[in-house]
Amino acid sequence: MTGFNISAVERETGISRDVLRMWERRYGFPVPGRDANGERVYPIDQVERLRSIKRLLDQGHRPGKIVLAAPEELASLAPRRPAPLAAAPGRPSLQPLLDLLKAHDVPGYQREMQHRLVREGLQRFVLDTVAPLTVAVGDAWESGSFEVFEEHFFAEQTSRFLRQAIGTLPENRASRPRIVLTTPPEEQHMLGLLMAEAIFELEQAHCIPLGVQMPLVEIQRAALGHQADIVGLSISSAFPTRQVLPMLEQLRALLPESVALWVGGAGIERLAAPAGVRLLPLLEDAIAAVGEWRLRPG
């Protein structure tokens, strides 16, 4: 096991090459070895530590305070954001689902989800179970009780379940609005899109799902090619905050004025909407937005 070069570390940790070199200059960590060509070689334990650091950064900590902290300190740092609300009264607890996921119990998880779906109906199921569960799993990862692969596992199982549920809905083929659903490059979280699709389809909108990570010019082409009324984007909290607004402005400039741009997801909290962009911080807002769209003049 020779170690990782700088691009491998970028891929593993999500920390860019520039930042890795900058931290080395500024803070003295990481301190990779060098190979025969003078290129950086990161040993596995430094990569692991960089992963921990990245997790804390995503929780709102700052590099200057944590890059040089000892491993024990890293483990003890609490999340720097408001603690998740305790189970809202009247809403079903998510704990059983989290336990089933942690136990890797696929049939049990699917059974419990199915149970909740038929009891609550698809709309309430999405709003009261899937959306909070997604947040809870993210929190569990941040606090270290879920591994990354367990989050992937959750996303995969839940995608399958949601897609199947959406598949049982009647098709709104000819109805309006027509909504192209996707995510921008770098954003690979699919679940937000599927939740939005379920909500929109229940409101009798026609969705054209395009999966994740569409280049902006392709979103433009897709909107034209599918004669969309609306482009719906989902942005998770993992998306780099600094890039959200420039990206939205760029996309807005590419789209024709007649096409609305709606953006949802945890990545847009506390943001001011650029002109011509509608922010939908909560899934519930999507329901209202469709109603308003139908009442628009013209």
Add this chain to the structure above:
Amino acid sequence: MTGFNISAVERETGISRDVLRMWERRYGFPVPGRDANGERVYPIDQVERLRSIKRLLDQGHRPGKIVLAAPEELASLAPRRPAPLAAAPGRPSLQPLLDLLKAHDVPGYQREMQHRLVREGLQRFVLDTVAPLTVAVGDAWESGSFEVFEEHFFAEQTSRFLRQAIGTLPENRASRPRIVLTTPPEEQHMLGLLMAEAIFELEQAHCIPLGVQMPLVEIQRAALGHQADIVGLSISSAFPTRQVLPMLEQLRALLPESVALWVGGAGIERLAAPAGVRLLPLLEDAIAAVGEWRLRPG
């Protein structure tokens, strides 16, 4: 519309910042403007041209020959790889499916796929329809008759169809081998994974699908956490060839010896397998590999 900065161009085109600067130095294209801070600003038409160039590069052309070519020349360049085989005798034609996709006819596409599935059975359907169709769509994109968003659309619709088909299979919960299925970072193509999952499940292996883009250390953790016998990786032709072997060696070094590493997809053609890695260039090879695994000593 001010233009794109260098990272936006990297995201849009998939051409790295280093390469963009290098081309500018070496070939004199692209020639972005500069903003008030002296930073590059790429106008939209240069971004479009870079997209065309990237497509030709992926077809095997070389930068020195095409970066400076005039737009008309770019359009006229033929794919530099063996032309796709004409429809194999005895196999159903793919043209009707391609036409339905091009027409954005979702119900028609799903109906035709369903028809083929029940006629051929899942295994033959995957081998004779889905796999060649994926190649055909890729070729259609390379030749310019499909847009990127249409390829995304195809992938999304076909994923849904395949997942649903897999969902109807009986569960192989307790059976062996246990196969963790995923793709490495940068590799976002899901379809290869789903085809493999269908094939493996039909062979009564137990699959643990983790979706795409798992960091290597997370693949290691997942293999341990799920007590996998095999890690199955799918690598498409879009994955940078130079990075395949180093990545496989790195992952192989991370995994315990008792866990096999199987790799499939168009991205491994003409590659020599590193020690301890089994290459499955064709889906059919996956069937044989499961049989051999069951006969292994011990």
Add this chain to the structure above:
DNA sequence: ATAATGTTTTGTCCTAGACAAAACAGCTGG
């Protein structure tokens, strides 16, 4: 035709510096 060699092309990594935007800290005034 295949294998071995030399040459060109190409991508990735390097150092070191600059600067704008975000985040913080401190202050003022309601």
Add this chain to the structure above:
DNA sequence: CCAGCTGTTTTGTCTAGGACAAAACATTAT
């Protein structure tokens, strides 16, 4: 005690130009 303004520090991203190994190609020898 909190909201808003101001100055300072922190932080990420961009710049330039150079170096070099590996891949791809062209050429020669078996």
